[in-house]
Amino acid sequence: MPTQYPDILFQQKINKEIKIEPKDWMPEAYRKTNIRQISQHAHSEIVGMLPEGNWISRAPTLKRKAILIAKVQDEAGHGLYLYSAAETLGITRDEMIDDLHCGKAKYSSIFNYPSLTWADMGAIGWLVDGAAILNQVALCRTSYGPYARALVRICKEESFHQRQGFETLLVLSQGTVDQKAMCQDAINRWWWPSLMMFGPKDSESTNNDMGIKWKIKRKTNDELRQNFVDMAAEQVKVLGMSLPDPALQWNEANKKYDFGELNWDEFWKVVKGNGPCNKQRLAARVKAHEDGAWVREAAVAYQRKRKAAVRSSFGEAKEAV
Numbered sequence: 189m190p191t192q193y194p195d196i197l198f199q200q201k202i203n204k205e206i207k208i209e210p211k212d213w214m215p216e217a218y219r220k221t222n223i224r225q226i227s228q229h230a231h232s233e234i235v236g237m238l239p240e241g242n243w244i245s246r247a248p249t250l251k252r253k254a255i256l257i258a259k260v261q262d263e264a265g266h267g268l269y270l271y272s273a274a275e276t277l278g279i280t281r282d283e284m285i286d287d288l289h290c291g292k293a294k295y296s297s298i299f300n301y302p303s304l305t306w307a308d309m310g311a312i313g314w315l316v317d318g319a320a321i322l323n324q325v326a327l328c329r330t331s332y333g334p335y336a337r338a339l340v341r342i343c344k345e346e347s348f349h350q351r352q353g354f355e356t357l358l359v360l361s362q363g364t365v366d367q368k369a370m371c372q373d374a375i376n377r378w379w380w381p382s383l384m385m386f387g388p389k390d391s392e393s394t395n396n397d398m399g400i401k402w403k404i405k406r407k408t409n410d411e412l413r414q415n416f417v418d419m420a421a422e423q424v425k426v427l428g429m430s431l432p433d434p435a436l437q438w439n440e441a442n443k444k445y446d447f448g449e450l451n452w453d454e455f456w457k458v459v460k461g462n463g464p465c466n467k468q469r470l471a472a473r474v475k476a477h478e479d480g481a482w483v484r485e486a487a488v489a490y491q492r493k494r495k496a497a498v499r500s501s502f503g504e505a506k507e508a509v
């Protein structure tokens with residue numbers, strides 16, 4: 189194949205399931221799509237720490253507190269792997285952080301909803317991490333190598349998150365009348381925003397076509413949303429709770445659940461920055477970044493000192509010879 193057709197060679201590699209690596213030739217749009225998707229994913233992990241971090245100091249027991257701290261810490265780790273994966277495409281960490289802080293880069297809208305009760309820790313783990321897993325398991329086979337490899341570890345940790353969330357709800361669902369009501373209330377509030385995590389309908393998504401052709405995405409938004417509904421509709425029975433959708437019904441002919449229409453006005457409102465907590469979340473991120481400036485400065489100063497020490501000991505060694 190003549191090398192003047194790198195785009196054809198590129199597509200052949202994708203078709204043969206050969207991973208694309210940082211130094212390989214790639215179409216500019218492929219690079220940009222991956223930068224957008226991976227950095228957006230990284231931002232979601234970091235902003236996602238906020239609604240749960242909010243409950244660390246109010247966890248009901250020491251055991252619950254330890255589990256929640258571990259979970260929130262995992263999300264920070266996910267952010268770090270993903271920022272590193274995005275950096276291999278030629279964008280710097282500072283550029284990505286700036287894009288987030290100025291509102292240019294998006295993160296998952298789900299984190300613009302408030303976490304009002306302890307049961308929200310369960311609902312977030314079960315539904316939000318559950319929806320994230322479906323997206324991410326499909327992405328473990330994504331065509332860009334560093335992203336696919338980062339996702340393997342992330343998925344293992346996400347499945348722990350989902351189970352801990354479900355177990356938190358299970359305990360509440362077997363508790364007092366108030367605890368049961370709190371459990372149902374959290375499910376009611378998180379259900380529809382979780383379905384929105386899969387993005388717009390396929391018919392309205394602008395990123396689906398190329399994403400599928402380049403195997404960046406492996407399943408469409410609608411397919412993943414359906415998988416999620418089918419999973420949650422069964423699991424909620426174990427909790428003895430219900431999902432807040434009167435249209436939810438098993439369809440024997442299609443072998444899947446039918447479900448009601450999402451509130452797309454609300455979806456677009458939150459995406460465009462006008463959800464219940466958009467401003468609060470971004471302000472918390474900017475503050476954390478500013479408050480952490482001294483840590484970054486100290487790390488740079490320490491590294492400079494170490495390098496100077498190595499240089500001077502090298503100089504002394506040379507003089508001795």
Ligand SMILES: [Fe+2]
Nearest residue numbers: 233262263266
């Ligand atoms: Fe995560």
Ligand SMILES: [Fe+2]
Nearest residue numbers: 263317346349
């Ligand atoms: Fe998670």
